[in-house]
Amino acid sequence: MSKTVIYHNPRCSKSRETLALLEGQQQDIEIVEYLQSPPSVTELTTLLKQLGMQPRQLLRTKEALYKELQLNNDNLSDQQLIEAMCANPKLIERPIVIKNNQAIIGRPPEAVLDIL
Template sequence: MTVTIYHNPECGTSRNTLAMIRQSGVEPIVIDYRKTPPARTRIRELVSAAGLTLRQAIRQKDTPYAKLGLAGTSLSDEQLLDAIAAHPILLNRPFVETPLGTRLCRPSELVLDILENADIGPFTKEDGEVIIDAEGKRVTGSGSA
């Protein structure tokens, strides 16, 4: 199974997602999208495959979103792609692609829906939130990180 994660190693959600992928027995292709930004067409493919609009894939927190004036609803996809090209950190993360689908994994446990082996055993996020308990059951009501 080929799994690709568009990853930001400074992001806890991204690190948790990567850890779940690895705990499933898969060593993914890890792309630090800040250092190797995906091309415009690739961004469009990822966003579309995840069932999102480009605007939904834009990260506002801890980015130059407000400073760049991206809140305006009149901006076209091309303008948003221009902003992402200039500031890759604007692309929300982590996007994960597997043969079972593509997701923006926020919260990180969404990755379990697209892994062939989602039975990863107990898993606790960096912040202490239990995602899968000692019996291997997914804990419901998990909030996003």
């Protein structure tokens, strides 16, 4: 059985609900507390490919930091957005679950069942 990886924030209710759902599915889980161990640019780029998303789609636009860093600027490149998320991981939407090279955001938590 391949591992199920969750990019988890224990303070987030959706992240906790998703982790509980995975545990209930008897998954071999690897928990990545991404606020303590942010992904590298390479890791985040891979995650985006697995998610089938553009960097802007993974940004938490309601975070105060999003406005402070002026990330709503359409002139920013994908690379700049990825670097901003790596430097400030709380800007990354959560939770992200990866299984067999596929990734999905656990919003709602039940969405992760599609890749298990």
